[in-house]
Amino acid sequence: MTKTETAVDTKYLFKRYETWWVKVAVPRSLRKKLGYDLRKSLQTHDLEQAQEARWAVAEEFRARIEKAQRETESKSANQDSNMVDIEVASPQKTAGARQVDEYIVEIVSDSGEGAQKCGQVLGLVSGKMGNGVWTVEIIPAEIQPPARERQGASGIRVRMGSKEMTNMGDEAEMVVAFNEQVLYSRIGNHAYKKGTVVLLESMWAEDPEEKIRNQYKDALADFAAQGLVVHELPIQKECLKLVPDPRKGKNMFVLGMLCRIFSRDIDTAKNEIAKIFKKKSDKVIKINHDLFDAGFAFAQENLDYAFEISTAEEDRMESPVVINGNTAVGLGVMAAGIELVAMYPITPATSASHYLAEDFHLTGGFVHQAEDEIAAIGFAIGASYAGKTACTITSGPGMALKTEMIGLAVMAEVPLVIVDVQRGSPSTGLPTKVEQGDLLSSLYGAAGDAPKVVIAAATISECFHFVVMARKLAESFRTPVIILTDANLATGVQPIERPEVTDEWFAPPLDQSSWDKEVAPYNWDETTGLSERPIPGMRGGEYILTGLAHNRNSKIAYDSASNQEGMNMRSRKLATLGATLKPPEIHGDPTGDLLIVGWGSTLGAIEEAVDRARAQGHKVSSVHLRFLSPLEPGLKKIFSGFKKVMTIEINYSDDPDSPLINEENRRISQLALVLRAHTLMDIQCWSKVPGHPLQPGAIGKVIQANLTETEGAEACSA
Amino acid sequence: MFGLKGDWSLEVKDRYFTLEDYCGAEPRWCTGCGDHGILAAVHRVCRESQIAPEKTVAVSGIGCSSRLPHYMKTYGFHGLHGRALPVACGVKSRRPDLDVWVATGDGDCFSIGAAHWIHAMRYNMDITLLVFDNGIYGLTKKQTSPTTPLDVPTNTHPSGALLPPLNPLTVTLGVTNISFVAQIVDWNAPLRHEVIRRAHEHKGTSFVRIIQRCPVYVESIGKALQDEPARMQLLTHEKGVQVADNVKRLFPNHAEHDPSDIAAALAIAADDSVLPLGILYHNPDAPRYDMMTSVGMEMSVDEKLAGMNRALDNFAI
Numbered sequence A: 001m002t003k004t005e006t007a008v009d010t011k012y013l014f015k016r017y018e019t020w021w022v023k024v025a026v027p028r029s030l031r032k033k034l035g036y037d038l039r040k041s042l043q044t045h046d047l048e049q050a051q052e053a054r055w056a057v058a059e060e061f062r063a064r065i066e067k068a069q070r071e072t073e074s075k076s077a078n079q080d081s082n083m084v085d086i087e088v089a090s091p092q093k094t095a096g097a098r099q100v101d102e103y104i105v106e107i108v109s110d111s112g113e114g115a116q117k118c119g120q121v122l123g124l125v126s127g128k129m130g131n132g133v134w135t136v137e138i139i140p141a142e143i144q145p146p147a148r149e150r151q152g153a154s155g156i157r158v159r160m161g162s163k164e165m166t167n168m169g170d171e172a173e174m175v176v177a178f179n180e181q182v183l184y185s186r187i188g189n190h191a192y193k194k195g196t197v198v199l200l201e202s203m204w205a206e207d208p209e210e211k212i213r214n215q216y217k218d219a220l221a222d223f224a225a226q227g228l229v230v231h232e233l234p235i236q237k238e239c240l241k242l243v244p245d246p247r248k249g250k251n252m253f254v255l256g257m258l259c260r261i262f263s264r265d266i267d268t269a270k271n272e273i274a275k276i277f278k279k280k281s282d283k284v285i286k287i288n289h290d291l292f293d294a295g296f297a298f299a300q301e302n303l304d305y306a307f308e309i310s311t312a313e314e315d316r317m318e319s320p321v322v323i324n325g326n327t328a329v330g331l332g333v334m335a336a337g338i339e340l341v342a343m344y345p346i347t348p349a350t351s352a353s354h355y356l357a358e359d360f361h362l363t364g365g366f367v368h369q370a371e372d373e374i375a376a377i378g379f380a381i382g383a384s385y386a387g388k389t390a391c392t393i394t395s396g397p398g399m400a401l402k403t404e405m406i407g408l409a410v411m412a413e414v415p416l417v418i419v420d421v422q423r424g425s426p427s428t429g430l431p432t433k434v435e436q437g438d439l440l441s442s443l444y445g446a447a448g449d450a451p452k453v454v455i456a457a458a459t460i461s462e463c464f465h466f467v468v469m470a471r472k473l474a475e476s477f478r479t480p481v482i483i484l485t486d487a488n489l490a491t492g493v494q495p496i497e498r499p500e501v502t503d504e505w506f507a508p509p510l511d512q513s514s515w516d517k518e519v520a521p522y523n524w525d526e527t528t529g530l531s532e533r534p535i536p537g538m539r540g541g542e543y544i545l546t547g548l549a550h551n552r553n554s555k556i557a558y559d560s561a562s563n564q565e566g567m568n569m570r571s572r573k574l575a576t577l578g579a580t581l582k583p584p585e586i587h588g589d590p591t592g593d594l595l596i597v598g599w600g601s602t603l604g605a606i607e608e609a610v611d612r613a614r615a616q617g618h619k620v621s622s623v624h625l626r627f628l629s630p631l632e633p634g635l636k637k638i639f640s641g642f643k644k645v646m647t648i649e650i651n652y653s654d655d656p657d658s659p660l661i662n663e664e665n666r667r668i669s670q671l672a673l674v675l676r677a678h679t680l681m682d683i684q685c686w687s688k689v690p691g692h693p694l695q696p697g698a699i700g701k702v703i704q705a706n707l708t709e710t711e712g713a714e715a716c717s718a
Numbered sequence B: 001m002f003g004l005k006g007d008w009s010l011e012v013k014d015r016y017f018t019l020e021d022y023c024g025a026e027p028r029w030c031t032g033c034g035d036h037g038i039l040a041a042v043h044r045v046c047r048e049s050q051i052a053p054e055k056t057v058a059v060s061g062i063g064c065s066s067r068l069p070h071y072m073k074t075y076g077f078h079g080l081h082g083r084a085l086p087v088a089c090g091v092k093s094r095r096p097d098l099d100v101w102v103a104t105g106d107g108d109c110f111s112i113g114a115a116h117w118i119h120a121m122r123y124n125m126d127i128t129l130l131v132f133d134n135g136i137y138g139l140t141k142k143q144t145s146p147t148t149p150l151d152v153p154t155n156t157h158p159s160g161a162l163l164p165p166l167n168p169l170t171v172t173l174g175v176t177n178i179s180f181v182a183q184i185v186d187w188n189a190p191l192r193h194e195v196i197r198r199a200h201e202h203k204g205t206s207f208v209r210i211i212q213r214c215p216v217y218v219e220s221i222g223k224a225l226q227d228e229p230a231r232m233q234l235l236t237h238e239k240g241v242q243v244a245d246n247v248k249r250l251f252p253n254h255a256e257h258d259p260s261d262i263a264a265a266l267a268i269a270a271d272d273s274v275l276p277l278g279i280l281y282h283n284p285d286a287p288r289y290d291m292m293t294s295v296g297m298e299m300s301v302d303e304k305l306a307g308m309n310r311a312l313d314n315f316a317i
């Protein structure tokens, strides 16, 4: 090492994933306002370029810090004057703000009133302040359902906490409602409890229509009888002071209120607002900022609620990114080096492609919106056959259409990544709602035996990483890989640790160098079933891919020996992959009274429920499966450590207490069916199709009910 | 031919491809089947183009006609019934360097694959699309196809097809952004070769409907035309297909038609009193989707990594 190298000048600089960044520390007094430090990527890997570019950025940061200092000083100087300077009102000065570990708030409105945007920003700001966050959107099936209709409720739940949040939680503690009717649909979903605070738009009390006035009055009495704590707020009236039509804009007023109530950082919130309207004029941004300020001031003057949720430095993520599961899938597609996504719009999968349509060019990719789902997967298969990395993203009804093509990809061993963002089913079902109904059809949906890899993401982070893994599996095992996610993950927003992307992920699958003519296009290894594939452009590798039964040379072969061999080889690949997998980790002790087995997005809720039960001294544990085909090894051994094993799933099973249902004819849930066949053990199940994610409280009740049965019983038998 | 160019200069190539380099397995179509002749034309056009066999991909669906890739010594994709076009478009999307052919039948293209037919025409990717229209489902043994003529008995309509046949030419000519539409009969070799050559040369999706004889199931369709050439009409024009006078003489009816005239093409296609042969429409300038789908292909790994980090930065706190 030479002297010059040891003395590298990295003042203000630090490196993240090969890229140089500038960082300037913020003085302690301003940290609440500006954060711990100001940082910005210089978007270069080159140190010399970074050394040169840093000064301008550092200078800009210095100026921002000085400006903030001046503002804080002038604010304290102005304290006695009449000037209301909300801009610099520091939320942490909120008198008597109560410190809480976590809080669940909902915002519900008619469709089109922007409740979701409001909650999204609240979640984002909370994430940026270091909190754990989970948001769930409440989406009506129609784009513009009639106003004030219970079915039309549109909204969002935001769960914020000092630790990582992994699910939607139980009942909300507060809700902002734009009218009383939409609240009913949420009450019907048991979203609230006695004591839940309702901040209700009061304009309906003076509505010109008598019917509406009466509905409002009746609801107030009703809510009070149910133990909800209602505050009537003149939100519309306040907004009218600033805008002529508050239908658009009310949500920013509410955001201001909530930022005050939860001591959120004003600058961060305003930045996010500016981002939403970045394509509009500065005037629009200003109006929305004004609405935000008005809401903030309104809450400050009129509401007694003030909370603070702070996250300790050691609980903060090192470098979080705040995303939902579909964006995670989109980013995963990019990071996996996939160059083509072929899709047809379908809820709740489409937003992954919306995201890619925005950013895919950054990694050189293209989104093809096909004429239908069959064409979409056909297009992706064509690209993959030609040696390019490809993916198709869809939901249940689209999966059904793709079935024949998936069979072809299995038969002809074409690598392909297929993402199924599951929704309520069958048929058109519940387009916007969660279900785990596509497990069996993914495993067995195609004609005949079509072994393929099926994995299920359990977290938003896995939505990203599983795409990267799926691409590798698809290529190594020359097979389609289905990734199951669902509507819960798709729209849930959470800060996750920023993935560390490496250049290896972008390597093209194959180059076009020559192919040894002597090597067959399906040169199956007897033991593993694996083979390498030629791609067009490789001289000497010319072959005709076919979906008909074929031999190693890809020649159509109707004879029994060839058919059997092909089937064996395709199936053997799964055994080969299975041999590389580790048994799943057990959450809790390896033995006990009850083991819960889950898969997919229920992970957070199941583990939270298990933790609560364990804290009460119950011997309950859980395992969560990521690989559904092939299954992770060692399940039988794990299951035998518990007196009772049951799956918890969001798909249909007969309620054992229903008329006509007995042990023999009961139709059980999907994973339970698979596990019974796989282990020959008495796997029980509890499953429901409520159209919303399972909550830890509900799972807790299931655990309790099953524990009373098993505590003191015999061990689970085969 | 051997590397000799029009100006008599000699271009020495390190590889020269003969017919054999494109000929795959021995065809298993019935004797007298029109598919044999079409295959021969494809082989010859490949040889004339001198595009390397490893750069050539023949994509098909399912049907007698869709067996064609197996009879090529190139790359090939014999996929699903009706789905040749999405696969072919996918192949082309990120591999503009490949020469893509599609072989499909009247059932494959006009019935089960009809959605893809319409949309692939509009995508106008550089693909040569040959529809082997025998007016019947051959492989599955004589069921009515969308182009089975009225009254021809089939196994699904034993007393004859019930509805008038679909006109694939008017449908195709009605699609926005089409760029090449032609029609031939399988049994006139010079015309067949010349039209397929022009189709292959065209940059864009070239749609060639080939009236193809299936002597096993619907001998009458081909026979009626062969016995009475006056039922056909050769389209002639300086921009159209050029054939020798002795070939022209085989057709008693000629019509001068400018292939850049879409309105005239539609009128000709809609007139079902005669079967027009030749190039109905040609527009070399229609936008091509394959130019759009291949964006970003040249990006280096470093550029992609930087782009990825920029994408993540947008969500960073």
Ligand SMILES: Cc1ncc(C[n+]2csc(CCOP(=O)(O)OP(=O)(O)O)c2C)c(N)n1
Residues within 6 Å of the ligand: B062, B063, B064, B065, B066, B081, B104, B105, B106, B107, B108, B109, B132, B134, B136, B137, B138, B139, B140, B145
């Ligand atoms: C999904 C599906 N449906 C039906 C079939 C059965 N099938 C195979 S080929 C064919 C029709 C073939 O007719 P055409 O496309 O005109 O081709 P030809 O055999 O006449 O060349 C049918 C119905 C199939 N293979 N797949």
Ligand code: SF4
Residues within 6 Å of the ligand: B028, B029, B030, B032, B033, B034, B035, B064, B065, B134, B138, B139, B213, B214, B215, B216, B217
């Ligand atoms: S059945 Fe008809 S179309 Fe099929 S190979 Fe025989 S002659 Fe040709």
Ligand SMILES: [Mg+2]
Residues within 6 Å of the ligand: B063, B105, B106, B107, B132, B133, B134, B135, B136, B137, B138, B145
């Ligand atoms: Mg046919």
